[in-house]
Amino acid sequence: MKSLAKGKVTIRIILDVILFFAVLKGWWFVALPFGIIGAWFFPYYLELIVAGIIYDSLFGMIPETGLWRYAGTIISTSAFVIMIPLRRIIRRHKK
Secondary structure (H helix, E strand, C coil): CHHHHHHHHHHHHHHHHHHHHHHHHCCHHHHHHHHHHHHHHCCCCCHHHHHHHHHHHHHHCCHHHHHHHHHHHHHHHHHHHHHHHHHHHHHHHHC
16 A cells, blocks of 8 residues: 555656656646546545646746736636546546
């Protein structure tokens, strides 16, 4: 049982590192799928929302862009909120 938990922690750390470097490079199109994968497999994967906030802080806070300056935060929060009931529905029908 300990090795299973250890494996999950390792996978979560790997996803976090990929998410971190993708956001730093400005590759939101790479970071978002990995964040969604993390939100699917791990409950309370708040790293997705944090990545959206960091992305907006680094690349989106241009005053003339309007609502697009918060696109990373909006998309990541929406994906996180959608994944919670979707994961429950699919796992319930899987049994």
